[in-house]
Amino acid sequence: MIITEIRPNPEFEKQVADLGGADVKMCFQCGTCTASCPSGRRTSYRVRKLMRQTQLGLREEILNSEELWDCTTCYTCVERCPRSVPIVDVVVALRNMAVAEGHIFENHKKTAQNLYKIGHTVTVNANIEKLREELGLAKTPPTVLANKKAMADLVKLMDATGFNKIVE
Amino acid sequence: MAKYAFFLGCIAPLRYPGLEKSTRVVCQKLGIELVDLNDAGCCPAPGVIKSFSKDTWLASAARNLALAEKQGLPIVTICNGCYGSLFEAAHELNNHPEVLAKANKFLKEIGMEYKGTTKVHHLAEVMYKEVGIDAIKAKITSPVKYKVATFYGCHFLKPSDIKQLEDSENPHMLDDLVEATGAVSLPRKQKTLCCGAGGGVRAAFGDVAKEFTKTNLENMKASGAQFIVDVCPFCHLQFDSSQKDLGFNIPVIHLSQLFGIAMGMDEKELGLSAHTVPVKL
Incomplete structure (x- = not known):
């Protein structure tokens, strides 16, 4: 039998809290979240387990796991949690920490690169531009796509938050 | 006449422009005035971008909210994702001065400021609560x-x-x-x-x-x-x-x-x- 000693990891707890996941300590492991989770029904993602791992500060197990990315942020667990744990906020906090360590899927990076390049998460498509004109809409929507200065500002803003390190 | 800043988002204008067109036509018929929220970007997406960097998400959302604030209008969106991001960001920014201060530190880099006054609505909410079922039926x-x-x-x-x-x-x-x-x-x-x-x-x-x-x-x-x-x-x-x-x-x-x-x-x-x-x- 292998016995693993788990030591408290206050630094991890603080990091999660700083990123918006403070109340994970409220979880008493009832499992309402896992029972309600539509992703858990289809994948190996287990919300209750993730909340316990977070309380215990099992940093590597959490940040390296693919399951962390199985949550669709549907909020069913949050709606039903009897302890009002902001579960989705905890998941987002953990994902931020994973990405900061370089754990990011290629397709997610592409989405991030789209945002960084054109200010939108999806690309511009010529057929849609044509359809927009047929509908009497501006060929280019009146967003950052239509204003270079506004787009440059958005990039500058994203750079100030360190987004350039994620997309490179 | 109710007046809103129309936040387009990404998927509607760039994949299904019929949704944008229908919204413009229907709102006009219902007496809802839509003003384009010019220069807005992605909300940004609550699932992906917020998962990558909460700071980027918050600052970019604050920029969109500040654009509407400058127009003096509440935001209306036809997308749950945009509604999720902008509503939640506004909820954090408008109620927590320390979060607002953090966002404004970033916004200062591009000469902008958000005062924390923009309200965010979903089109379905506006139709149900502001226009009302009877007025729609008419x-x-x-x-x-x-x-x-x-x-x-x-x-x-x-x-x-x-x-x-x-x-x-x-x-x-x-x-x-x-x-x-x-x-x-x-x-x-x-x-x-x-x-x-x-x-x-x-x-x-x-x-x-x-x-x-x-x-x-x-x-x-x-x-x-x-x-x-x-x-x-x-x-x-x-x-x-x-x-x-x-x-x-x-x-x-x-x-x-x-x-x-x-x-x-x-x-x-x-x-x-x-x-x-x-x-x-």
Whole structure:
């Protein structure tokens, strides 16, 4: 039998809290979240387990796991949690920490690169531009796509938050 | 006349422009004035971008909110994702001075400031609460007889503690709106099940996302639905783009398109050619 000693990891707890996941300590492991989770029904993602791992500060197990990315942020667990744990906020906090360590899927990076390049998460498509004109809409929507200065500002803003390190 | 800054988002203008067009036409008919929120960017997406960097998400959302603040208008959006991000960011920024100060530190880099006053609304909410079912019924010129499956998505009503629109487990707002057109909203199993696309799952694990969509489609088909009516371009995209692979063929329309049909919009104006599952009225 292998016995693993788990030591408290206050630094991890603080990091999660700083990123918006403070109340994970409220979880008493009832499992309402896992029972309600539509992703858990289809994948190996287990919300209750993730909340316990977070309380215990099992940093590597959490940040390296693919399951962390199985949550669709549907909020069913949050709606039903009897302890009002902001579960989705905890998941987002953990994902931020994973990405900061370089754990990011290629397709997610592409989405991030789209945002960084054109200010939108999806690309511009010529057929849609044509359809927009047929509908009497501006060929280019009146967003950052239509204003270079506004787009440059958005990039500058994203750079100030360190987004350039994620997309490179 | 109610007046709003129209936040376009990404999927509607760049994948399904018929949703944008229908919204503009329908709002005009209902006496809602839409002013373009010029220079806005992505909300940014609550599942992906917020998962990568909360700071980037907060600062970019604050920029969009500041643009509306400058116009002196509340925001209206036709997308659950945009509604989720902008509403939640506004909730944090407008109620927590330390969060606002943090966002403004970033905004200062581009010479902007957000004071924390912008309110964010979903089009379905505006139609239900501000226009009202009776006023909508009065504008219906071409009632429809469709049997539909309503699809609320997740970020319209949830998290309900801050959205405070209605019971997220047993909602009826969208059903009431849909039935104002003459359509019948059919009951079905697991009505509030996620489409599967959110949280970056569609991009990272497309097959997992489709498993959610499949269960929804099975339940919709069993209910006898002729149309799926959504309030989110991202759910719309997920349902419209995955049916071919999954062996289903139920046309998907946004609430704005259903209203457009019932208010006599020309079929061409609905932008149905962008849909993968053919829509026959």
